[in-house]
Amino acid sequence: MVKARPAAGGGRWVEISPERLKGWLDGFYGRHNGATEDALTLTGASNGDTATLHPSPGLDGVTDIDGLLQGIAKPPRIGLLLVRRGAAAVGVADGTTLETSKVERFYVQGRTAAGGWSQQRYARRRGNQTDAAVDETADIAARILSGHTDLAALVCGGDRAMIDLVLEDPRLERIAALRHPHLLEVPEPRLNVLEDAAVTARKIRIHLVP
Structure with a gap:
């Protein structure tokens, strides 16, 4: 059904x-x-x-x-980019088969109920950790995707704002131009989530x- x-x-x-x-x-x-x-x-x-x-x-x-x-x-062969605050997964799929992939987990400080100076300090730390996760995801995406000149599309899933930041990396300019407008709804990226995304994207x- x-x-x-x-x-x-x-x-x-x-x-x-x-x-x-x-x-x-x-x-x-x-x-x-x-x-x-x-x-x-x-x-x-x-x-x-x-x-x-x-x-x-x-x-x-x-x-x-x-x-x-x-x-x-x-x-067609497509690229996959799944990003959430705690993890990212990048892959190339030929049909439903992942030809190559990389999954990475990140540590990002949880929210705190403290106020004042302590809250600001945690917010800065959390922001710095998010920036580092974006940079590392861009490194992975550049390494996995940039060498594939025959990609027909890039399918993204997860946190739209973080994906936007990742794709601002100059190394991903050609890949970002292939981005498909539909955003996949995915849980925190893992290898099995990336494999499922390769099927869903088609x-x-x-x-x-x-």
Whole structure:
């Protein structure tokens, strides 16, 4: 069963693995007594329901359903960058297989209930530790990703603000330009989380209305 979640502005989102997309499309046509296609949007013949497909990262040039089906048959190589305050994971995925990866954990001071000078001192220390984590993540990303000139997209997950800081590193300018707009929701990065992200990143997102 495909799980749906509400979409901002109306409708709902579902995510379909490439292997299941053709069956899902057949099901949409069947449930709506046929459908018309306009670029990447299907409109049901029976009631006007719409399904707008958003291609997997790296297939941004795809403009119609046939092109999408052809594109997912040979998935592009993508980079992965997962960052949270306590850890980061970077990898390169060919399909759902991680070709190379690196996971690093960081120590960041927990929040304190103390006030005044003590609170300011802890805040500065926490800020310094966060800066160090960003710098180290940028080092890892540059080492893992920069040598791959054939990456079709960069998929990020976790803390958007920290990811933004990591990608400000000049060494990652080319990689940052490949960043896909959809941010994955991930727990604190671990190897298994990175492996799951390689699978999730390939899914086709579909906006259904209603």
